[in-house]
């Protein structure tokens with residue numbers, strides 16, 4: 001029998017089987033919750049579907065959880081080995097039939113997380129991006145990569161601008177990686193994540209006893225740690241106004257003094273700053289120092305948003321599918337054409353970061369080798385921010401062809417500002433034929 005310590009908070013009941021799957025005991029709770037008549041049951045597979053004795057055996061030995069459908073109700077079961085060489089299967093979660101997909105994905109997530117943990121342990125601690133790893137073949141991204149690579153050669157300050165999630169940090173790392181400072185450290189600091197009171201000690205460091213709570217050995221700041229390397233200031237717009245002035249002095253004098261210190265130390269660092277806010281506007285509003293703004297503006301690299309480089313969307317999606325295939329142990333090979341269409345028409349306000357999370361979500365649900373719209377638009381777990389595309393009803397071939405002809409003519413006329421000769425040329429038909437069709441379809 002199940003011992004008391006193995007009972008879960010909500011007791012849905014359990015059953016006990018021998019190694020051949022024959023039922024030894026069915027608990028009263030199980031009969032009640034799942035509407036079962038235990039006297040009529042002899043083998044577990046009369047009541048529990050969509051699992052097998054083999055799966056139950058594996059779960060008992062690996063502490064895994066089993067999905068099964070008990071009298072038409074999807075549920076998760078925990079399996080224990082029992083002393084009489086059989087198994088106790090305890091229901092730990094019971095769901096509505098309509099939520100079976102969610103329940104399965106919950107189970108997959110759990111297994112994937114376990115696998116991810118193992119993988120993470122094997123990864124190197126620091127990860128540095130190179131330009132080759134910044135994926136994209138659109139001319140917009142190629143141009144900016146080319147410029148950034150040229151800028152890498154020097155030591156001048158670089159300001160990376162662009163919407164959130166466009167890849168500014170990747171560019172900062174790639175610039176460092178290609179620069180003569182590549183053997184030196186790359187020290188990132190996210191200005192949005194540091195409390196105002198800690199900014200100066202984080203940036204400039206402190207000497208022993210500089211303030212109450214300062215360690216007895218003192219501590220170098222990020223600027224000092226970046227010696228002979230690159231200091232990357234992400235979200236620079238969030239640097240407190242007072243610190244902006246002190247930081248400007250470092251940029252000009254190339255010297256720092258730790259808090260509570262007396263001597264000044266020469267620093268040799270390259271500054272790369274990034275922002276997704278319009279610094280000029282912040283300057284006009286008096287929130288960002290103008291002198292610092294111009295000091296940073298030696299070389300500005302604008303990283304284009306994803307919606308302006310649609311050619312990169314599917315390429316990046318394929319890369320993320322490969323990455324998650326490795327991470328989750330899946331074998332997804334392609335994206336269904338309807339999903340591709342949806343992705344190409346969506347605006348991606350969160351840019352590449354959003355695309356990556358989007359793919360990750362689908363990869364948690366997908367079954368088989370193709371990622372489809374159904375992996376994203378689950379009946380009970382839709383993205384609130386995404387609209388499921390409405391599938392148009394398929395018409396007869398004749399009607400579909402007519403509609404396609406009408407929309408091609410309309411598009412040609414739109415693209416040529418109503419110039420019928422040019423539109424006919426674009427469509428590769430005679431002008432007379434264009435007039436005939438326009439009159440037939442009543443087009444203006």
Ligand SMILES: Nc1ncnc2c1ncn2[C@@H]1O[C@H](COP(=O)(O)OP(=O)(O)OP(=O)(O)O)[C@@H](O)[C@H]1O
Nearest residue numbers: 133134135163164165166167168169170276352353
């Ligand atoms: N071209 C790219 N190729 C591959 N991965 C990319 C690319 N661009 C961005 N990413 C990925 O997108 C995510 C967001 O990138 P990153 O953090 O560099 O953006 P960001 O512009 O610095 O964002 P924020 O302004 O919010 O700090 C990261 O996971 C990054 O690896």
